[in-house]
Amino acid sequence: MNTWFxxxxxxxxxxxxxxxxxxxxxxxxxxxxxxxxxxxFWMAMFVAMGLATGMDTQLSxxxxxxxxxxxxxxxxxxxxxxxxxxxxxxxxxxxxxxxxALIAGIISIINAPEQVRWLHTLGMIAALSFVIGQYLPGVHxxxxxxxxxxxxxxxxxxxxxxxxxxxxxxxxGILIEIAKISSVIIFYIRFSNDPKKPQLQFAxx
Numbered sequence: 417m418n419t420w421f422x423x424x425x426x427x428x429x430x431x432x433x434x435x436x437x438x439x440x441x442x443x444x445x446x447x448x449x450x451x452x453x454x455x456x457f458w459m460a461m462f463v464a465m466g467l468a469t470g471m472d473t474q475l476s477x478x479x480x481x482x483x484x485x486x487x488x489x490x491x492x493x494x495x496x497x498x499x500x501x502x503x504x505x506x507x508x509x510x511x512x513x514x515x516x517a518l519i520a521g522i523i524s525i526i527n528a529p530e531q532v533r534w535l536h537t538l539g540m541i542a543a544l545s546f547v548i549g550q551y552l553p554g555v556h557x558x559x560x561x562x563x564x565x566x567x568x569x570x571x572x573x574x575x576x577x578x579x580x581x582x583x584x585x586x587x588x589g590i591l592i593e594i595a596k597i598s599s600v601i602i603f604y605i606r607f608s609n610d611p612k613k614p615q616l617q618f619a620x621x
Contacts (some may be wrong), residue, residue: 418468419562420464420465420467420468421464421465421468421469423464424461424462424464424465424468424588425588427457427458427460427461427464428458428461428588428589428591428592430454430457430593431457431458431461432591432595433454433455433593434450434451434453434457435451435454435458435592435595435596435599436455436585436595436596436598436599437450437454438450438451438454438599439562439596439599439600439602439603440599440602440606442555444495445492445495445496448488448489448491448495449488449489449492449557450551451488452485452488452489452491452492455481455484455488456485456489458481458484458485458592459478459481459482459484459485459587461481462474462477462481463478465477465592478523479520480520482566483513483516483517483520487513487547487550488527488592490509491506491509491550491551494509496504504521506551507551510547510548510551511602513547514544514547514548517540517543517547518540518544521536521539521540521543522540524536524539524540524563524572525540531569535568535571535572536572538568538571539568539569539572540591542561542564542565542567542568542569543565545561545564545565546558546561546562546564546565549561549562555603559600559603562565562600563596563597563600566593566594566596566597567593567597569589569593570589570590570593570594573585573586573589573590573593574586574590574621601603
């Protein structure tokens with residue numbers, strides 16, 4: 417257990433805090449800021465893991481986390497003001513992000529071992545759903561899609577994925593996804609008996 421591995425675990429814990437917090441937030445721009453910062457620490461965690469175990473095993477994860485951080489922080493800036501022009505910019509940016517995710521997903525499926533291509537296909541579908549769910553109005557779409565996406569990601573962090581002929585568990589990766597699911601559950605528990613339940617639209621910035 418070297419220093420970089422320990423740093424990776426610390427960064428993972430910070431990621432959990434931001435990811436959990438983000439799904440307690442109704443305001444759209446604040447949600448994107450919180451999850452964007454979480455994605456930055458997520459990316460830093462994979463960089464630290466790469467320095468600890470070899471960058472070749474972490475490169476695709478670093479790219480995915482960087483994509484997530486950029487997407488969320490750009491959406492944060494777009495949704496700080498609710499104007500038609502910003503909505504149009506947001507839609508165009510969403511289409512670009514969908515295209516990037518689609519290309520990355522297809523490449524991942526092609527390069528995956530044949531036994532687990534079905535899992536990577538589910539991952540691509542779940543990822544695309546989540547990206548679209550983030551953009552859709554309301555608090556529900558993003559929480560439903562992130563729960564489905566987190567479940568698929570958890571499967572990729574287990575020996576089921578058979579990465580690099582190494583049957584390994586990524587415990588921190590699993591904990592991060594469990595934090596998202598737990599946050600969604602707690603969010604709905606908080607508002608289950610509240611007469612002012614979350615509306616179909618995010619609270620305006």
